[in-house]
Amino acid sequence: MDFVDIIFVVFALIVVVSAFIVVFSRSIIRSAFSLLFTFFGVAGLYVLLNADFLAVTQVLIYVGGILILILFGVMLTTNVVSVEIKTGTLQTVPAAVIVAVLSGTIAGIFWFTEWHTAPAREGPTTKALGTLFMTDYLLPFEIASILLLVALIGAAMIARHERGTEGGR
């Protein structure tokens, strides 16, 4: 086992163990915090695949954005209703059936697909990604930007509206 293999095993273990905690933990905030390690482990795996830009984006978007949003959501709701949100087991039999079917499907896909593997490409990816965004994938890129802009304006409108009614009372 060389150095890169050991690092891979470490990151893979981090991802798998923390993902288990996310799923099986009783307290939802513990799940949210162990999601942090899952995201970081996945970013590490991206680095090992030479996808440097993707790895950093993963940390920036998922840890810096989405995870903090989740934590805010959980913390604020817990403190308002002063009930600790727990995850429990309900509907055991249908859940077991669906899980069995799903995991069977995934295992089937995993075994019967012919995976195309190629050695990871060396060198920086940022410039190539930028060029592709501005040439071949310009339309999807612009549509995604407009979608985000609409969401942004929508969020601002909702926030404004609530403050307006409070002031009117």
Next chain:
Amino acid sequence: MESIQAILNNPYVFAALMALAPLLWILPYALFAIWFERKVSAHMQDRLGPMRTGGWHGWSQSIADLVKLLLKEDLIPAKSKHGLFMLAPYVVFVGSYAAYAVIPFTSAYVGSEINVGIFYFVAVSSLVVVGILMGAWSSNNKWSLFGAMRSAAQIVSYEIPGTLAILAVVMVVGSLSLQDIVRAQEGWFWNWFVFGKFPFLFIAFLIYFLCSLAEVNRTPFDIPEAESELVAGYHTEYSGMRFAMFYLAEYANMFAVSAVAVTLFFGGWQSPFGTFLSGPAWGVFWFLSKGMGFIFLQMWLRWTLPRLRVDQLMYVNWKVLMPFAFVNIIFVGLWMMIAQ
């Protein structure tokens, strides 16, 4: 000699050494900076500050404090969430230490020469926010939670104009690597980016500097630990070594953002006088002294300016810094296009 070479060629040893090297700077620097902050604040308020410990101007006060913190009982509130409570200070410190991986201390040493350097720096600082939220929530204390909420809102929103200001420099250099950015500022000090594309990169520097103050929770942006309202903010419940970890992380973060300001706008490890006193060893000297200059500037501001209110804080970010940062980027882009 050969055996030493053989040990250094071992990838594990080499990786460990490269990873631990910034600690050699952070630990003595933190001790010095804590003493220095007390001295600066004292002299600004016409006092003397600590004078007794160690003799000359109380120079060993921080060492005495460190020993005290090491010996202190590690208090854990009964109703805290133990695991997360104990983990949080380390998450915060890992977040601020991870940033040091890409900081170019000199032309010969940078922890990891990755070509997305500055982007990585922006991304890992978000780990600090998660650590702060973790510590505050698990303390089960409302002051802590208030402090963390303010801190998270502040760091997340000030990240945006800060990153836009960084983007202006990246556009000029055409690279995200911090070493490339430093090399692009070669020569005398008027080649530094703070004077480049005048005045656009100077505006970018001002925006970045203000945002970096907010990111490390320094006055005038220190509402997360406003001691007159929130006791001590997110680390209210911490004591002993865990409190020291928070403190160390805060000072490490202060130097990290200063180092990035130096790298982006003040020539990094370049000598201000062309080839005079340049080279890898002098590079460390220039880099650290420029960084310490920024540390002094941060302390100076802290003891000069009053703290902003929460709504003023958000006003400054979204309605002042943000439009300026955007317009700035457009002008830098136009300049680059015309220059081509």
